[in-house]
Amino acid sequence: MNAPDIAMRPFSMMRAFLATEAAGGMILIVSAVFAMIVANSALSQIYVEALHYHLGGLSLLHWINDGLMALFFLVVGLEIKREVLDGQLSRWSDRVLPGAAAAAGVVAPALIYVLVNRNDAAGLRGWAIPAATDIAFALGVLALLGSRVPSSLKIFLTAVAIIDDLIAVLIIAFFYTADLNLVPLAGAGMGLGILVLCNRFGVRSLWPYLIIGSAIWLCVLQSGIHATLAGVAVAMTVPLTRTPGKPDDQNSPLYRLEHGLHPWVAFLIVPIFGFANAGVSLAGFAPTDALASVPLGVSLGLFLGKQIGIFTAVWLLVRAGWAERPRDAGWRQIYGVALLCGIGFTMSLFIGGLAFGEGSHQNDAAKLGVLLASIISAAAGYVILFTTPNRDNLDLKAAIEKAH
Template structure:
């Protein structure tokens, strides 16, 4: 292998990842728009009836949210493991800026939501809805802007969203888990021990991980823990083999599984989830309903909480000398990306479905807040980034 290939290959995975996420984000935007059109048309009754049709003991929406989305969480887990062990988050110096930004971008939206819903104990259950960033949607907006945004900011956004996803997974596990059933949970634990042993023994075939992983998913589904968390748990057991000078070894089991699943997740599973969960009949809401605590808390959390938490944390870290500003990025561009982090579509809708019962007015209100906050964040972030110049061309640029 030539030396030039060794230098350039480590970045191929990130380029492929960003390209797939951006394209998937555009498909997701289209699916969400289609859901809104259908839910507010003469087809709305058929739309809802199909989602609640029972197949194999579960409704269609249940299969999507608990079944297909387990594959989404499997890919999320693979991405987190790869980035932490061998990617953009492999060094502590690389984790500080996106890590602190992600934490601030989770905490402040949650506090804003809680402030809006402090008089409503039932509504408080949705405090985590505005905490997550939709990486596909956000990168889809960046794709519309093109090369005006430096690659360092795209990587920063990806890192923030990945850490966001990790925090969201922990939140789901800790705060949105029903009564535990010990026997199925023990079965899931036994399955994970088997996969850990396979990893330890150097098993590189993916079939044992997928077959046992399916059994783990079924056990988790029966245990009271949300079934999608099985995807993250299984991902942690998939081997990541590394070759010196080639951190994106294409023969690694983790690499093969991630790249095999990622297009299906980005272009099929997440859009299906978006189409099945984003449909809100707006005729059931009055202008006063939009200002109710749940939708207002979600929308303000996403639009205000995300941008303030992320941008201020980056500004403080850079000015304190604890981290460096993303290379080639101006402060206005960083602010634009902080706005895009307010797009909380997929994970926010998912947490909303866990917080409030499916089909309830609160769940629809939360969806409305997610749509409003995400759309406003997307439009504002797009406008700022279209007008912004890079840091190299405007070193002293101010907001």
């Protein structure tokens, strides 16, 4: 690959993605705060009853978590496929650093959670809650910092979050799947087979993928596998066509579907999910309840486990010469980003519901741990990055002083 080829890799798509995610993160933060206010106000009973209102055989909360979030997972799958085939993760050299950081950032929090909950057999089911980083929330915090953070670190954070989203999807598939119903599962498999054939025969219209994809979601919903995984599976079948010299081919089916769905997911679906799942009534909690094994394990897993796992992995790989440090980023800035990875909001709340069941006391306790860790991680990461001068700014200052 020559220099012009490298220069033409899809940075414009990445910039648009970062901008949308950052803005969506701001809205997500507001929706989470609003949910906490409503859940602890005179409207709390209305809030709970509305979420459990049944429509078409499912509660509103069920429609949000299994229906709308399938679109979230569809976009996640599209992003993973695009980045691996034609983006920032398209070469093995690009995958080493964020891949190792993401893996360590999943293992370390899980180990801490298991250590804290080793004497709580029921609580151990939530071991994966602190596994994933909330990309929208984290990029929302980075957006507040502007040029203080080099763009290489924003891309690094995005890559880490995308990879650990993939790991979280695999965890859900293998560890949080109920008893299987083979008949609808076979139907989902047939639907995926048809979409694979559509891909192979060059079907570029999105309608077959959307219509058959909806049927696949319905089959997966009935199969015992969590319905949102249908979104990832369907995403893998959507064609990514590439035109020489145009890394961001706007005629590509994958490009059109991702860019069509992304604003809806970032600005509507994820905030709705946040509002529906972040509202924890504190009426039944005493301050000491935050030290119970489940919320403590989640909090320490996200806040300590993420920063330890990610920063250590980056430091070891760079010191060993197996990877290069993100461009123009100092170690203090890398540590600040590792802290931001402790924001585990969306996926952590989602896994908590799967682990303990919606409405259970343990799930509310896990939510409390997620909220505390996410707030502390966001604040700590912001302070570290805000108080660390950008290397570009230092170079500019040195050049001005030298000129005088």
